[in-house]
Amino acid sequence: MALFRHGVRVADDWTFPAEGEAFPDSGPVALPRARLIAEWTALEARNAPLGVVIASGEKLDGLEAILPRLSLVKLVIPRYADGRLYSIARLLRDRYSFAGEIRASGDVLRDQVALLVRAGVDTFDVAHEGTARAIETGGIVAVTHHYQPASNDAAEAHAAPGARPWLRRTPVPFPLA
């Protein structure tokens, strides 16, 4: 897996404790949703960034009160065709005003990167070697004219006054959030 933030390959600064494994006393830690909720009191006292891992098929139920305190939501994609995370990412940005990192992690095709960015994802943890290479070399070719507002609205140019209000433009060259 290769982690990209703003198109740059970076080392992962987050710890993802396995099931049954104790979380460290310091440093950013992200846990599966159920465990995060169950151990919230202890986690909250740590005074270090916290995150949640949303498995494929999971939703945000039960996290509403916690989300403002989180710095990372990692969305796991077991198969590229599983499009549920696009809606989850959009809900995080639009419904819950989540301002932290949204990470798409797993089977991401390079042709999906632009869509995920528009849905609100800003880091990529990709298994696919071709995708990693494309992100690294600026090889993401995508349509920059859009017919609908999405969830990275502040980063996109809006239609000029008098034009269709649902139009958007992505700046060129394609920025990786």
Next chain:
Amino acid sequence: MYRYDEFDHAFVNERVAEFSDQVARRLSGELTEDQFKPLRLMNGVYLQLHAYMLRIAIPYGTLSSRQMRRLAHIARTYDRDYGHFTTRQNLQFNWIRLADMPAILKELAEVEMHAIQTSGNCIRNVTADHFAGAAADEVGDPRPYAEILRQWSSIHPEFTYLPRKFKLAVTGAPNDRAAIQVHDIGLELKRNAKGEIGFAVFVGGGQGRTPMVAKRIRDFLPEADLLTYCEAILRVYNLDGRRDNKYKARIKILVHEMGEDEMRQAVEREFAAIGRTALTLPAEEIARIQSYFAPPVLATLPAHSDVLDKAKAADPELARFLRRNLHAHRTPGYGILTVSLKPTGLPPGDATSAQMDVIADIAERYSADEIRVSHEQNLVLPWVCLDDIPAVYAALKRAGLATPNAGLVTDIIACPGLDYCALANARSIPVAQRISERFAALDRQEEIGELKLKISGCINACGHHHVGHIGILGVDRKGEEFYQITLGGSGDETTSIGEIVGRGFSSDEVVDAVETVVETYLKIRTSPAEKFLDAYRRVGEAPFREALYADA
């Protein structure tokens, strides 16, 4: 008609560049077939039985003469000189080379066309009443709303990897010619008590192996909320639709499993939570899109045409054509003509490049430059002056396009079937051919009256057999083609799913079986005014079953 502005051109050109890049990566071996498949499907490219197939989007079935000529040019230059109009108001070419794909898409983009989202698990081409804007019974033209939906759904970042494909249809008339109740979302344009325009919203209809009639989840949705409400439906579906089984992944299964009420509540909750956003349609933007679809300037004429009356009196063949293929127009002195793509013994929905050119010429001269594709696989000339009809008829006849059978038993919908399709289990077109030959006598067809016969070559039901008054489903039985007959289906405002009448028939038996059904109807009908569907609904399947299986 809608016209592209700079933004629309730039969008399509970027998409052509993106897909051309994907084709190049495939041809060079950088992409494997497994990796390429979802990408090519998203742009309407299939690998069928004989070759690659390209499905071109014809939004809400509306074409200009220039666009039709370009399709003819593509048929001649890159294919085998013909194309196939589909039940989704699209056009398919059956013999396209992958290497030619970028050139073809460039040709299409020049005339404001594309193949975006004509396959794949995304929102497909939005369809509409093929008489839209011209029909006498219309509340309003559905096409501006279909265009707004087309734009919104184009490369929608959230809804490109749905559990399964997703189809929308819009009708502007209470007489539903767009089969909205067998779509994932069906929209019926209507006015409320205050006279405001909005939609009745139907969700969860569909055919395939589990046919279902859509549920009405909203009686009246204000037009301003069209996109927000659709976004809410799609989000509920994207999050909760089943992804564990391809055959249970359509929204109809979700609606069925959740129940109508719970589905309605989930959509309304999401709709309320989205609230007012840039998707809320300002009245002036709706008006602006509507202005593209303003009717052409038509002459002020009496409702009656003496010219046409005289021609009709002199030519019984023209009179017959008019009885079936002329439809009521909203403007006095004008008519809507169905151009039948169902000549006796030829594949339903196919047109040669020469025929496409002829229709383009006729439309340019006589129909305000406009042609429609109907989901019944015919073409439509929506703006014909009654005085011009004799000339139009003569031109159509010369090109083999004047078969007077609209709505009759030989106006058959048939999927490509095993002759072309990689999914099919049995052939559809040869059955359609033989039925059309059996019933070729025009007097007999008229005597039988309105009868919708639809044939699918597999359970995916692309030939809409579930909503055929008579439906035929091809199956494979130990290597032999077999055909099941369903009766009583309908795809109009009284939508119903046909019922299987009994054991299937071999290829040799099926045409006789259809004839038996038709003869039974003729015997039991109370009068020639009682149509097949009405008679079936009155008496049920018993007399048909008895007639079909009397010897068994």
Next chain:
Amino acid sequence: MSANPQQARKAKVFRPVVATSNDLATGAVVFRHGDGTWSIDIGRAEIAETPEDGDRLLARANADQDACLIVEPALIEIIREGGFVRPVSLRELIRATGPTVPLPPEAYAHL
């Protein structure tokens, strides 16, 4: 997908098979010949008479797929009949010989 890969395996008695697929660039139906080329002519196709020969034929066809010549190769059963070779199944017969419906006259110019 052009052919049912189970067809050959399902049979209790092994019937002779040939390798078929579609040409990558054109999409045309093709059969693998003994010299390693592919064409529409099933009459020239290399016929595997035993399951082992079938496996080897399919392996060569898969290598051609990896080399970007063809797409989704499969083995299909054939029958020899009066000097002709034809597929057993209707589907494959239609693939090998074209649609069973009339095409416009101009369409035949391409055949």
